Amino acid sequence: MGDVLSTHLDDARRQHIAEKTGKILTEFGRFYEDQYGVVLFNSMRHEIEGTGLPQAQLLWRKVPLDERIIFSGNLFQYQEDNKKWRNRFSLVPHNYGLVLYENKVAYERQVPPRAVINSAGYKILTSVDQYLELVGNSLPGTTSKSGTAPILKCPTQFPLILWHPSARHYYFCMMTEAEQDKWQAVLQDCIRHCNNGIPEDSKVEGPAFTDAIRMYRQSKELYGTWEMLCGNEVQILSNLVMEELGPELKAELAPRLKGKPQERQRQWIQISDAVYRMVYEQAKAHFEAVLSKLQLARPAMEATIRTDMDQIITSKEHLASKIRAFILPKAEVCVRNHVQPYIPSILEALMVPTSQGFTEVRDVFFKEVTDMNLNVINEGGADKLGEYMEKLSQLAYHPLKMQSCYEKMEPLRLDGLQQRFDVSSTSVFKQRAQIHMREQMDNAVYTFETLLHQELGKGPTKEELCKSIQRILERVLKKYDYDSSSVRKRFFREALLQITIPFLLKKLAPTCKSELPRFQELIFEDFARFILVENTYEEVVLQTVMKDILQAVKEAAVQRKHNLYRDSMVMHNSDPNLHLLAEEEEFWIQAHRGGR
Template structure:
């Protein structure tokens, strides 16, 4: 009965969402046709130019490691490959991957959190899935998955099966967790950078669908960059007649007086992050120059320059830069209560993506 009830709710949600999507699809398609006819005459220039994407299928990480096979309820040696689509593929063996076999597991890490200790994983699980008994007694929780090695990596996802990996030494754990963190960040935001009218229609339909239910704030399950958040003339008309006056009053009285202090709080960690990126680049370039002066080896110089081009995708070297921005999590706690800003994680992730693009 519960399954049938859920099916009914799902059908009702889709039925309510469909008119919004049909309407926004028509609007987005007309804008697309107009843009094609005018040959992008009105396109705005950007301060930060988006780099052309790397060649599809570029491998960012590959290694043999221990992965917990959920269906078998046991740890298995797997060959894990992560390409620049930021999905995690687990193969039976390296040979299976090289022969083009399908992966045993294909994990899309969007919305996930990467954790490297059992304690942190249990705390996050308890927060989202509290004990229904509500026992106040402090009991030693039995590990959900017994670890065969000392250094685990957990991929926690709110609406998907969690993934567990294990490593014999901390350096391998750190490398994989850094790459996995990149995967989560890009999976959360890269879809929203697509400029197709289908994506634009879907995002705006979601926005109207949620506004119809009185939800005007940010939503952690769908994020976008400035392009997707751009409001067209139809939205302007609706906003003007419904929420313009109270929103204007709220901004003038409750937000505008604090903007300077908010910007100041934001700029500290953000500037530190970009400064760290510049320092990393300077360090790598100086090492290449020093090496060439010592060896005068043209072949080695070309190899080093090739490695420098791949620096933005070196998750371990980039991690200290990203950590500078993570300080926003602590500094902006006051925003959560004052302005109901609950998704600071996504502000941090977008900033980290921009840092990677700059390099």
């Protein structure tokens, strides 16, 4: 391996890679600084004006369940250095990073692990043929002929391979199909969690980062969803660099690789991984420096926003009115002809599997609590209740128990629509819905725990306890029904925006993009950090399609098959938590601005 890297990644090429990476990161940094000011202003305005989501019925954990082990067991792993398979004790802690130890004894003795895998951006493959096809596609002209030795031989029929377009690959195998299915569910949960790597509570840094990524790619005429917008900020930045750098390196180095097809494939995987690690370290240092600079500047920016909030809003609205007068006629025609007819089809494709998934979450929660109640009746009552509740508290984080919920999203297809709207993959929508499912399950469990704890304070008898558990379960399910309806409606709106807005921007770009610079003179220099012509233009485009999206979701809520609450179903004398807050357009603009 060292010879391969020293031959193809000499000092001159490493220097070129560093310079190219630095150029991309510097250009991205300018976008990030621009978006930071805009998102900071929007965030502070949002707090002051108080627009927001409908208030949830279910409670949520303010203190996460840390220090838990999600899963553990043995895996056979392929060692690339000696080309042998070794049995490894493997566990998944609460951060979902797969940890591999030499064996269980090494883990118990706290010997450092052999590997810790952050699986963001990876795909799970369940056959060597799938893997060989992807590897062959990654390096054209190296398809192995029949009868030649493949790049990887698995000792059993049940492999699990973690494949990444740039980083190193990991090879595992199991002894039985049941073990393969179990570990596939576990590793998929790791990928799902690690892909969602930007903290949800990041009100400024996270949305500014994702907006900057989108703006950077749009500046390269890359619209639509991006499959590699996954992981933490440094991983996403590394993927961004590799999106440009990878094809260039491949074109340059592929013809120079020697040996049989499988050997050249193996060399390319090693080279790509080495480059990815170099890029990652450079991206990490650059991102930390830019973020530190912005965080130092933030107090002064906040002071300006507080002082001049009204003037900034007035200035932005004046700019928006001028852009709207120019854009609206073209945008409305584009929406009417190219987007509006397809919204119901997109929505239906999203709603069917998503609603089935949330129904399954409800069913799994109901079954687990009902089983617990039966155990209380049959096996010792309140004495063992703590043990049962401990298991229940882990339910949302149990990959196997949640698998039936997650599987409901797998049939999601946008046939025909996917190509039309330049959706690279439906995985971004599947995983987002699955994360919502996990959150709603945990909220239901935590609400149940809290209400049951209050009931236990009354010292109930065994019979009273069982009745209380049943009563609390019914109460929590009603809250879950309402919350899951709100979450799904929000998810559908955001997904429709993610699909349609990039399409509209791309469609309008030839006639509108070149005209935008002339609007720059309408922005006061003092407010230029908080108002950008490009962002205001996108908001105007968003407003042209928002009415159709809101109307489509509202009409879908009437259809009983989706189990969505209509706003009109909420009684005026019911719990005040049930009343939906007004769906301000500004909120949905912000949801789009920060959405991933």
